[in-house]
Amino acid sequence: MFEKPLTPSDVGKLNRLVIPKQHAEKYFPLGGGDSGLLLSFEDESGKSWRFRYSYWNSSQSYVLTKGWSRYVKEKRLDAGDVVLFERRRSHTDRLFIGWRRRSAAATPSAHDSGPGAAQVSGGAGESSGSGSAGGWTRMFYSAPHHNK
């Protein structure tokens, strides 16, 4: 579906991932009545991750909140790393989440993206990731689950 280079806020103490509106409305439409929903994904190891997905009126943006910080921590994600959201259609739909390290060129931290490089980059760096094809790790999903 789409991928997103993580910003410092996405991996910081705000405990949320902002999903670009364009992608959010296309892939994770929110029924007007819903105050949010729970999305379940599977990662490369088959582990299931459930995130609360909702729209923040205050910032006019779509976000993943509850559960996100635990994912960042377990995968040791840092600003510049990229997360991938995919839908896999086997005999039943599944959502999966994957990630890859920021490309070698972009090395934020300190003063953040120096001259060249802004963000993502391309490519999939090389390999160092925790084992996975093309630098990506992945997972499957289970059906979206309506929240209260």
Add this chain to the structure above:
Amino acid sequence: MFEKPLTPSDVGKLNRLVIPKQHAEKYFPLGGGDSGLLLSFEDESGKSWRFRYSYWNSSQSYVLTKGWSRYVKEKRLDAGDVVLFERRRSHTDRLFIGWRRRSAAATPSAHDSGPGAAQVSGGAGESSGSGSAGGWTRMFYSAPHHNK
């Protein structure tokens, strides 16, 4: 029944008082079906205070919400001050709430309470408080009232 030293959050903008689980379950048991109830107390002047009491699943804690901030404001409570919850059995049960200034020893806030006087004064220390034995002010209660 019990007393609790107020934390900065208890007297701040969160508008709630966390009641330690141990005391909450012992003295203010919540019927499973209740989403909360209203507890009425009387203070040292005989004035009645009604607080909403409920359990927050998200933080696994018991809290007093509605009404609490007004009490903090009227009594000019500050972090470190202590609130007391008591049950008095006369010809009918009554709940009362009391408070006292933090003991002189513990003086948190930066420099606060400067020479001139900040706040209320002191009371506590000895007598000046708004009349009450041992630095405590008190109140009675009326029967718990089930909320919807």
Add this chain to the structure above:
DNA sequence: CGTGAGACCTGGACG
């Protein structure tokens, strides 16, 4: 539309 109040969330601390 700004502000206060309440429900939800998370991390640190502790047993």
Add this chain to the structure above:
DNA sequence: CCGTCCAGGTCTCAC
């Protein structure tokens, strides 16, 4: 080392 508690935030909605 892991589960529980609760102080401290964030967001949302009612007014």
